[in-house]
Amino acid sequence: MKEGVSLIANRLKILLAERDLSIKNVMGATGISRSALSNMVNNPFANISTENVDKLCNYLEVKPSEFYDYVPWIFHFTLHLGTMKVDDLYQKKGEAKSGELEIAYISGHVQRKTVLNFDTHIKADYSDPVDEYDLYMHLSNFDGDDSFTEIFESMSPFFKHYVQQKIVEAAKKVIALKDKNHEFDKLISESNGELDNKLDISVNYLSEEDESLLQTSFTYNRKDKDSEKA
Structure with a gap:
């Protein structure tokens, strides 16, 4: 399993925007270098010395708990691709897992795990202009433990976006492997010229109560499949 990710990040960029302050303003007031401040703003996960945190909190008039964004869990993201066959995409009316x-995710002595499965659905009707995506990927909770939903909903927008990026990264690798296995060759040939090398893909994750926790999209370019590492 990969090294755990502790979700703690500085909120300096947000705090400056809320106060209409620039890095130049902070430099003059705190004596912190431009390079150090730029690193904090552009990399929320950057290590910051206690001395600089103290200076920034004093200048911005916030507590350390307000300077940092924190989720009390350490996360491990592990993608299991497994083995997929060419016919898997078509064996159940265009649906495949x-x-x-x-x-x-770990907090103190509490350890939990959620397994999300990627279900791929083919665009149903290429004559329907409303149906804007070529492929739909729905995430389902494989093990029935929905505790991740509560944790995700409690996160700030920044960390929700971070987790979303991790899920999209995994989705891209799943798509790349399916393409490597020639699963989209048949799909493109049956689309009557409606599909080319670029596939627009929608990703959606629903809670057990069918509430949308995550909804995003990305474009997969089949010409780049040789450079993808699944």
Whole structure:
């Protein structure tokens, strides 16, 4: 399993925007270098010395708990791709299960795990202008433990976006492997010229109560498949 990710990040960029302050303003007031401040703003996960945190909190008139954004869980993201066959995409009316993203999270002595499965659905009707995506990927909770939903909903927008990026990264690898296995060759040939090398893909994750926790999209370019590392 990969090294755990502790979700703690500085909120300096947000705090400056709220106060209409620039890095130049902070430099003059705190004596912190431009390079150090730029690193904090552009990399929320950057290590900051206690001395600089003290200076920034004093200048911005915030507590350290307000300077940092924090989720009391350490996350491990592990993608299990497994083996997929060419016919898997078509065996159940255009639906196939391929790839599992294991999300393990630890807080103190509490350890939990959620396994999300990627279900891929083909665009149903190429004559329908409203149906804007070529492929739909729905995440389902494989093990029935929905505790991740509560944790995700409690996160700030920044950390929700971070987790979303992790899920999209996994989705791209699943798509790349399916393409490597020639699963989209048949799809493109049956689309009557409606599909080319670029596939617009929608990703959606619903809670057990069918509430949308995550909804995003990305474009997969089949010409780049040789450079993808699944």
